[in-house]
Amino acid sequence: MGRASGDHAASGGPVTHLVVLGISGDLARRLLVPALVRLQGQGQLPPLRIWGFGAESWDTGELLAHLEAALREKPGLDLSAWQRLKGSIRYRNAEISPEGLSPLRHLEGPALFYLALPPSLFPKAVLALGELNLAQENTGWRRIAVEKPFGYDLASAQALNRLLQRYFREDQILRVDHFLGKTSVTNLLELRYRNPSLEALWERKGVAWVEITYAETLGLEGRARYYEQAGALRDMLQNHLLQLLALVVMEPPSRLEAASIRAQRAEALRSVQTAEPRLVVRGQYQGYLEEPRVAPDSPRETFVAVRLATHAPRWLGVPFYLRSGKRLAARSGFIFLAFHPSPEGQRGGLLLRLSPEVGLDLTLLGRGKPETLSFRLGPEPEFDAYEEVLLAALSGDLTPFPSQEEVEEAWRVLDPVLKAWEEGEPEVYPQGSEGPGGQMGILKPGHAWVSLRG
Numbered sequence: 001m002g003r004a005s006g007d008h009a010a011s012g013g014p015v016t017h018l019v020v021l022g023i024s025g026d027l028a029r030r031l032l033v034p035a036l037v038r039l040q041g042q043g044q045l046p047p048l049r050i051w052g053f054g055a056e057s058w059d060t061g062e063l064l065a066h067l068e069a070a071l072r073e074k075p076g077l078d079l080s081a082w083q084r085l086k087g088s089i090r091y092r093n094a095e096i097s098p099e100g101l102s103p104l105r106h107l108e109g110p111a112l113f114y115l116a117l118p119p120s121l122f123p124k125a126v127l128a129l130g131e132l133n134l135a136q137e138n139t140g141w142r143r144i145a146v147e148k149p150f151g152y153d154l155a156s157a158q159a160l161n162r163l164l165q166r167y168f169r170e171d172q173i174l175r176v177d178h179f180l181g182k183t184s185v186t187n188l189l190e191l192r193y194r195n196p197s198l199e200a201l202w203e204r205k206g207v208a209w210v211e212i213t214y215a216e217t218l219g220l221e222g223r224a225r226y227y228e229q230a231g232a233l234r235d236m237l238q239n240h241l242l243q244l245l246a247l248v249v250m251e252p253p254s255r256l257e258a259a260s261i262r263a264q265r266a267e268a269l270r271s272v273q274t275a276e277p278r279l280v281v282r283g284q285y286q287g288y289l290e291e292p293r294v295a296p297d298s299p300r301e302t303f304v305a306v307r308l309a310t311h312a313p314r315w316l317g318v319p320f321y322l323r324s325g326k327r328l329a330a331r332s333g334f335i336f337l338a339f340h341p342s343p344e345g346q347r348g349g350l351l352l353r354l355s356p357e358v359g360l361d362l363t364l365l366g367r368g369k370p371e372t373l374s375f376r377l378g379p380e381p382e383f384d385a386y387e388e389v390l391l392a393a394l395s396g397d398l399t400p401f402p403s404q405e406e407v408e409e410a411w412r413v414l415d416p417v418l419k420a421w422e423e424g425e426p427e428v429y430p431q432g433s434e435g436p437g438g439q440m441g442i443l444k445p446g447h448a449w450v451s452l453r454g
């Protein structure tokens with residue numbers, strides 16, 4: 001690794017350092033580096049110097065070959081942008097410790113430290129960067145991006161926040177939740193903010209229940225080492241799904257800007273009542289125990305469903321059903337607001353499609369059968385979720401990053417479930433199904449999950 005100080009781009013502007021801890025891992029290969037290449041192709045990146053650290057005993061050439069092989073599998077990616085970007089990447093095989101990261105000691109200029117590491121290494125990484133004084137902004141801004149899951153439970157998340165705050169200010173800390181970078185998710189906020197009339201419907205008088213589902217057909221994708229530690233609750237529910245819930249529950253922000261949006265999301269999460277373990281269901285797909293690197297008696301859940309409630313006056317008495325799982329019948333992410341039934345018992349609703357399609361279906365009742373109007377919202381997304389995350393991180397826009405309070409409130413909601421799950425085991429469900437039958441048991445009478453088969 002060469003010198004890391006006093007760099008200037010050919011244009012004369014200061015170089016931004018992007019330090020990726022864990023650049024040899026799956027996230028970097030499949031999501032972060034392709035996002036960087038696309039941004040490079042669109043001319044969105046400042047002059048960058050990328051310092052990659054990983055546990056593989058490679059040299060820079062070997063890392064580049066590994067990244068390039070993955071990029072070649074991505075259809076439509078502009079490889080000429082990769083040719084321009086790759087010259088700025090340097091790799092080092094090092095331990096995550098002050099000694100291992102010591103080549104960064106004399107880094108000068110603005111820098112983003114991105115923790116693309118197993119979550120168990122986050123504390124070590126923060127400590128190492130802090131002890132090397134890399135949070136100090138004497139020569140340019142400094143930020144740290146911490147991937148999810150942020151902590152393992154409430155106590156570990158609080159400890160990680162304390163450790164971060166020993167070295168970094170809150171506005172230097174970026175807790176990554178890539179769902180907040182999805183256009184389909186930002187659309188939700190825009191929809192509410194730009195259509196104040198919708199707010200009359202967006203509450204208990206208009207809505208009987210809310211369902212938030214993120215179903216995947218994918219399985220472990222070679223991530224057993226991580227998933228065996230995490231499971232569906234920590235992988236999807238604590239972060240992505242509770243953030244979606246916050247965007248539904250919150251009062252619209254007074255302005256579409258980071259401070260206002262983060263404050264409203266935090267307030268919404270604060271209003272959510274602590275989960276009751278009897279209203280949570282965990283499932284495991286048949287065959288999970290035979291996956292490579294999975295313990296033969298693993299209790300890890302690949303599906304979770306929960307019924308939650310909030311004290312927010314707007315939503316008092318309205319149940320929120322959240323679920324996510326792997327190897328289910330369909331890839332389908334959506335938020336469904338079920339309207340109150342007609343006197344004959346029929347129901348309309350508003351379905352916000354998040355994945356794979358993005359849009360909105362409004363079902364209303366007439367004399368015949370219910371009619372559905374489908375809309376697309378907004379233009380084709382300009383950037384994908386990780387592109388948005390990287391752009392925001394590099395520009396210092398905190399909007400897509402949950403605050404300390406948001407992550408801690410989300411853990412507070414789920415902590416009793418983690419404790420209850422120290423005993424018992426998940427219900428097995430067939431691959432390609434709607435998930436474990438037990439999810440029906442948490443619904444209130446007359447309520448139903450939206451079928452994944454459409």
Ligand SMILES: NC(=O)C1=CN([C@@H]2O[C@H](COP(=O)(O)OP(=O)(O)OC[C@H]3O[C@@H](n4cnc5c(N)ncnc54)[C@H](OP(=O)(O)O)[C@@H]3O)[C@@H](O)[C@H]2O)C=CC1
Binds near residue numbers: 096
């Ligand atoms: N992969 C994904 O799809 C997503 C991942 N994330 C998050 O991103 C983070 C990283 O995940 P992912 O890339 O999948 O994990 P991986 O296990 O694939 O990669 C982790 C990286 O950390 C390195 N590493 C592991 N142990 C050490 C060590 N002791 N010292 C130095 N480096 C080490 C690995 O090196 P080596 O490869 O050489 O072992 C690798 O570069 C996690 O927080 C995850 O939750 C978030 C969203 C999606």
Ligand SMILES: O=C1O[C@H](COP(=O)(O)O)[C@@H](O)[C@H](O)[C@H]1O
Binds near residue numbers: 216218236355
């Ligand atoms: O963070 C994660 O998200 C993905 C699902 O998100 P998507 O944007 O790829 O649809 C999930 O597969 C993965 O397990 C989880 O870590």
